[in-house]
Amino acid sequence: MAEALLQIENLKMHFPVYKGALIRKEVNRVRAVDGLNFNIFKGETLGLVGESGCGKSTTGRSIIQLYRPTEGTVKFDGKDLTKLSKSELHPYRRDLQMIFQDPYASLNPRMTVGDIISEPLKVHNLATGGIQKRVQELMETTGLDPRFIRRYPHEFSGGQRQRIGIARALASEPKFIVCDEPISALDVSIQAQVINLMEDLQKDFGLTYLFIAHDLAAVRQISDRIAVMYLGKMVELADGEEMYAHPTHPYTQALISAVPIPDPEVEATRERIVLAGDVPSPLNPPTGCVFHTRCPFAYERCKKEVPEFQEAGPGHFVACHLVDEPERRKDAPNAPNDREKRAAIAAMNNAIKSGGLDKSEEE
Template sequence: MTALLELQDLKVHFPGRGGRSAPVTRAVDGVSLTIHQGETVAVVGESGCGKSTTGNAALGLAPVTGGRILFEGRDLATLRPAERRALWQQMQVVFQDPVSALNPRMSIARSIAEPLVINGWPADKVRARVDELMELVGLNPDQRDRRPTALSGGQRQRVVIARALALSPKLVICDEPVSALDVSIQSQILNLLLRLQRDLGLSYLFISHDLSVVRHIADRVCVMYLGIVVEEGPVTEVFAHPHHPYTRALISAIPRPDVSRRDRGSRILLKGDLPSPLNPPPGCPFSTRCPKAMPECSAARPPLEQIGKDRQVRCIAPD
């Protein structure tokens, strides 16, 4: 498969207040991942692990401290500003909250048309494209003059998706796209994303904390903890046989309505809170919460090593 997006040792560090001596927030600290054409790669982890910052960096919305971002083999850092803007048109985003993502003063049609107008489309083609996009995401063109407040949460998210597709991108970064929706609506939006991927050949970088959603939509999954990838591989394999203790803990927390009394104690409860990226633990960042931690875990950060054909794990004693 053709590599569409490649992140190579990506770092996003935010300087603290107080000059050079202030501690640095290592939001993303050496993430590498590849998304192929037509593929969905999910990035999962707790809040504060660097998932959204990784997506924002790929979109140019967060400053890159180190590493490389390649789109179709082209390094974004080496392109001229005009070339970079043209390339970024091929990468669009669907944000978590459709309420804040849409201007309440703009009609649905104006919201969807915004990227077309900015890029100089003629008015007659804009209207036809808006109608096409509304139909594509399951909205009635008769709703074009309504404001976002007149729509349901699911309808608003369909508007956001339609706007993201306006310029026919190849990659859509979905940042928690269903977490603000009712459970009954989540499946509709997920099925819409799958249909659009099939019909349009889209690729997704799917950011989520909900592993049930990830299992439904993703081909591969990257598990992040405190700015680094601790495990990566095909969804079916990672969910069936997680190698990293953190991955095991996340998967054990997935609700199972048919769980027996005997299995109710199988959930792995992590001690403590996620450490601050301002002051990460020495060695393996998960060592302070890991149920299998050994003294060696605090000595040095383990590398991300190949386990089998398509799996990678960052642990000195993987399961």
């Protein structure tokens, strides 16, 4: 049985919305993350996917306590981080790091690479053998030329800047890193190199990752397990292979059918599960199952009852009433037929086989 590094229970992060200039009054809440229950195992990469605004970044930030959650517990090595004061949390900050989507925006343009990477060393009183030596070691580990220690972020390419971000995250010798869309801002030709580097570092340093991305194809290579979010909720969680072989939640099935296929002929003839309408606002999420306004299988119960996030198969969790009432799938008037669903999953597998990431050299 895999050992949990993080145990997340009923995690909620609501952002209050205020009105009034003089007397501020809370009038509503953005339910960015609304009751998540899952574990992250030691040494694994858990991929987290979902459409823009579904709460992926907020989840990552709430886990490492960059945001202090509204409700719930986040146990790290058995200790509930949400109960700790700022000073009690300080030593844990070393273990919990983050890599950001836009390496340029997340690096201070007025600081040299040396200053950027040495910051966590100073904050946590590390590198007693010499800060410069340690920074250069970290630069080498992440594939940067240590002679460039006095250069500024703008003097590096996008891929190299992301390496600086990774070196900074590694400096405090963390156990867990939230990787928030670390490759989406990079050229396709560079993405594979950054992924390969992250995989090597994970092996060498025994790291655990939460790897956030917009779509399922982007997390397939790196993830051991995959979690799918929709409007602040986790709707499905399974082993990577299992998720592609048996996507069970209607939203996951739709996401899989939307993955672009590199072959234009296959792309032109494929069938997709198109979801009706837009993602509702997290200010006013739908009652019952939050996906019911767009789900092709929705029925009466879905409007009233929140589906439990339950184990539908070994290690395969799904939040959908169809787990209890599978016969409803066949009866649903708007449901995609089996042929469409099979075509969507086959298309996804083809996309992965024929696409892959371009492995050309970084300049």
